[in-house]
Amino acid sequence: MSKGLRLSEKWFRRGLWLVALVFAGFLVGLGGLVVSDLPQVESQLTRERFLDATAAAPVTVRLEAIERESRNLAETRERAQLALTTARNEVASAERSFRDWLGTRTATQRSEQDPEVIARTRALDGLRAKAREAERALEALDTRATTLRQEQARLRASLAELEASADARLRQEERRQELRVFLYRLALTLPLIAVAGWLFAKKRQSSYWPFVWGFIFFALFTFFVELVPYLPSYGGYVRYIVGIVLTVVIGHYAIRAMQRYLERQKAAEAEPETARREKLAYDLVLARLAKKVCPGCERPLDFSDPTMNHCPHCGIGLFDRCLDCNTRKNAFARYCHACGAPAAQSVGATATP
Numbered sequence: 624m625s626k627g628l629r630l631s632e633k634w635f636r637r638g639l640w641l642v643a644l645v646f647a648g649f650l651v652g653l654g655g656l657v658v659s660d661l662p663q664v665e666s667q668l669t670r671e672r673f674l675d676a677t678a679a680a681p682v683t684v685r686l687e688a689i690e691r692e693s694r695n696l697a698e699t700r701e702r703a704q705l706a707l708t709t710a711r712n713e714v715a716s717a718e719r720s721f722r723d724w725l726g727t728r729t730a731t732q733r734s735e736q737d738p739e740v741i742a743r744t745r746a747l748d749g750l751r752a753k754a755r756e757a758e759r760a761l762e763a764l765d766t767r768a769t770t771l772r773q774e775q776a777r778l779r780a781s782l783a784e785l786e787a788s789a790d791a792r793l794r795q796e797e798r799r800q801e802l803r804v805f806l807y808r809l810a811l812t813l814p815l816i817a818v819a820g821w822l823f824a825k826k827r828q829s830s831y832w833p834f835v836w837g838f839i840f841f842a843l844f845t846f847f848v849e850l851v852p853y854l855p856s857y858g859g860y861v862r863y864i865v866g867i868v869l870t871v872v873i874g875h876y877a878i879r880a881m882q883r884y885l886e887r888q889k890a891a892e893a894e895p896e897t898a899r900r901e902k903l904a905y906d907l908v909l910a911r912l913a914k915k916v917c918p919g920c921e922r923p924l925d926f927s928d929p930t931m932n933h934c935p936h937c938g939i940g941l942f943d944r945c946l947d948c949n950t951r952k953n954a955f956a957r958y959c960h961a962c963g964a965p966a967a968q969s970v971g972a973t974a975t976p
């Protein structure tokens with residue numbers, strides 16, 4: 624993956640990045656298809672699976688029976704209430720007519736009507752007894768309803784207890800399932816991450832770098848989309864710990880990489896100038912000069928100073944003079960920009976302005 628400055632080369636590189644992205648996109652699509660075609664290893668857990676069926680079944684059956692009986696009882700009570708009202712009305716009207724009749728009798732004082740008084744009183748007593756009976760029936764129904772309500776409350780409480788213990792077991796099993804799902808996904812993802820890491824370390828500079836980077840993107844996508852959201856949480860502990868571990872690992876490698884870079888630079892700066900010039904790639908030198916930094920040590924330089932022929936930090940020659948025409952020129956240039964003479968004939972970075 625050498626960095627070139629040629630116009631076409633730049634566009635080729637952009638095109639190849641596109642290839643990397645498209646390659647990653649197809650890999651992600653294929654990976655998603657494979658995952659969706661995998662057999663569903665874990666089933667959806669429900670509370671029913673953890674409910675103690677032998678204890679819960681009779682309770683539910685009894686509760687259903689109670690509900691049915693309560694409905695019937697309500698209907699029966701309505702009828703009994705109606706019967707009671709009718710009986711009370713009958714008593715009231717009989718009493719009224721008896722009082723009226725007694726009134727007329729007192730007025731006439733006919734003694735032959737005494738047996739009728741007795742008969743009417745008996746009839747009235749019969750009606751009153753009927754009304755009381757209706758009252759008792761209603762009371763019995765109410766008592767039964769109360770008993771049923773109490774039993775229902777008791778049964779519901781014991782069912783709630785059973786359900787609570789089932790829920791506890793369900794949550795426990797859900798946590799276990801979560802862990803298993805994560806481990807399956809880890810088993811699928813870890814090889815991808817390992818391969819991506821190896822490719823990044825060893826192959827990212829190869830001429831097939833678009834495929835290398837495409838695969839790395841794919842592995843990163845898989846890691847963040849297919850693995851990270853399935854990380855068991857344990858109240859957030861795991862996420863933070865994994866985050867800390869990842870940061871420490873990445874930070875460790877970044878620090879090591881920086882130390883290696885500084886050591887390389889130091890070793891390079893200690894080498895003789897000609898050896899250093901040969902090691903610097905032409906396009907890299909041009910890119911660094913365009914950024915106004917020293918091509919050798921990457922420290923910033925003031926290129927407007929016409930007397931600066933060497934880097935004051937590392938001593939590498941920056942400008943020299945053409946042997947043919949004596950024009951001051953870039954010491955790394957392959958040809959003199961004024962006369963076109965090959966730079967091999969230049970005297971090195973020894974010119975004075």
Ligand SMILES: [Zn+2]
Binds near residue numbers: 919934
């Ligand atoms: Zn320098």
Ligand SMILES: [Zn+2]
Binds near residue numbers: 946950962964
């Ligand atoms: Zn020249």
